[in-house]
Amino acid sequence: MKVLHTADWHIGKKLHGYDLLPDQAYILDQIKKIAKDEAVDAIVIAGDLYDRSVPSEDSVRLLNQTIADWNLTEQFPLLAISGNHDSATRLATGAPWFNQTNFHLHTRLQEAFTPIEMKDTQFFLLPYFEPVDARIYFEDPDLRTIQAAMPKVIAKIQESFDPKKKHVLVSHFFVAGSSKTDSETKIEVGGLDGINGDLLKDFDYVALGHLHGKDALKMENARYSGSPLKYSLSEKDQTKGVWIVETETGEFSFRELSPLHEIQELQTSFEKLLTPAFYSTINREDYLSILLEDRAVIPNLMNQLRQVYPRIIQVERANGFETAVETRLKTENIKEKSPISLTEDFFTEVSQNELTPQQKSWIEEGLHTILKKGGEN
Template sequence: MRFLHTADWHIGKKLHGYDLLTEQRDAYEQIKAIALAQKVDAVVIAGDLYDRALPSEDAVSTLDAMLVDLNRRQHLPLLAISGNHDSAVRLGQGREWFESTDFYLNTTVAEGVKPVVLGDTQFFLLPYFEPFSVRQYFQDEQIKTVAEAMVRLVTAMQANFDPDKKHVLVAHFFAAGSQHSDSETLVQVGGLNAVPVDLLAPFDYVALGHLHRKEALQNEPVIKYSGSPLKFSTSEAADTKGVWIVDTDKTPVKVTFEPLKPLNDLVVLTDSFERLMDPEVAYPVTSDDFIAVNLTDTTPIANVMQRLKTRFPRIIELQRVNQLDVTPEKLNIEEVQRDPLTLLSDFFEQVADHPLTTQQAGWAKTTLQQAMKEEK
């Protein structure tokens, strides 16, 4: 059979305060178009469908519309699991009815050891888990780490293998040797949460979620992270996002990458303030793209964020490539003598990459007034 492997949709996620639902809907439409063009027999979503355990109403309605479209309108079987960003309990509500339309959504360890059979393939849908849930399932207090838990889980899955079928694991964890980006929520304590890839050898293909870059795991032809459909951090700016198309009727299975084109890209620009503000200097960006700026200037620039936003409205980060020269002879006396609240506002925006909120500005004003009273 042929299936599409995707993961880490993170519906409802914001990028430095910017809502991404428009970009997420566009990415979904591209994924659907690929699934239909490739005539896949199923779509696999390896966890983190939502960005939060308590998603907003807009996020819930958006994901619902996507899943209904794929499963009910396009008649594509769905195989999904909960990730660490999902609430397994909330996501799994109503799943008893889903299987009637070939929508398989696993949110518990017990479900993960039992295969879902489609065509020539057994799918083991293992949701994100903590060791204690596996300890409870096997009634074994000796299971302390994710790796120890996986040993027991894989053994239980193998006991359910049909030798005449291919075996695919769908899971959401950190595979040992993987490289993560800045946008993932990972807690690694001495490697205890990492799963050794040799434990995954019994499977013909392993469809992973959790890490947001498809290159996270190198030199593993049948163990793949799909990565997120969108770029969620500047560390992913140079990445090409997409999905995997997997053919299980080949030996070994055939895996092909299909790229996605960002509706609004995340781009890093490294240049001087003068060039960045020069309308004659062309950059490969649009006004709707998300921009991270690496500023090469070595002297302070007043109102730098506000001024840059007049040309690049969706700046999400501002970094200094070179050390600022703030020796006394370089300081602008007029700048130093400006209103303290204005200085604070400019300094905050340069450091935090966004302006003070109305509430924060109010706190600052109250504190300054109190300090001035104490001086008198």
């Protein structure tokens, strides 16, 4: 049968403070279009549907609308698991009813051991779990890590293998040897090294979630789908999309997604950035990381840039600053200076200008008020 494999939606995630919900709604719609164009028999979602265990109301609305549309309106069977970012308990709301329309959402370890059978394939939906879940399930106090638990989990799954069927594992873990990006959780999943890829060898396909790059792991029969959007600057050069898998042959191929807004890195001067001849050539709506070639301090920099570029995620200096502000302030003997002359020095360092007499008199007044108040206590 033909399956679409996606994961790591992280609904509700923000990118440097920018709300990604419109981008996420847009990309989920594109995934649906691919599922329809490819006429897949099922859609696999391998965990981290939400970005947080307690998602915002707007995030809940987007996920609820998406799954109702895909499963009830479009009638795609859905095979989903909870990831480490999801609250298994919250995500499970409604799950006992979902089964009735071929929407299988597994959030607990023990659910992995009951295969979901569709056409020629058995699906084992193994959600993200904690070592304690394995200790309880197997009644084995020695299972202190996911690595220790996983051989038992996989062996238990294999007990249900029907040799006449294909076997697909849907899971959400770090497989040893995979490569990471910045937007994945920093907390290691169950240990330092991830689980051993050899454990996965008996499956016809392993649909993984957790890592955000589609090329994070290259095994013959296993892939991370990656996130459908770039969730950090370190993912800017990744190709995002979904896998289309033929379980009969074990073949899979990638379908690319085009985001509502790209992540772009720009390196140029401040002056050029504000020149129409320059900015008319680029997509100003993109999420931008700017490497500024200027070395001077530029007052009101961000506000000026945001007039032209509404989605700046960071600004850095390609060549450093003209004056090393911090170093000078540290090396001078600050304690011997008066408050007014410290303030003057600071202003000059940062703005490269002298205080006007009017500015100086305002500062003197302010300092006078502050210091007087301090003395009263």
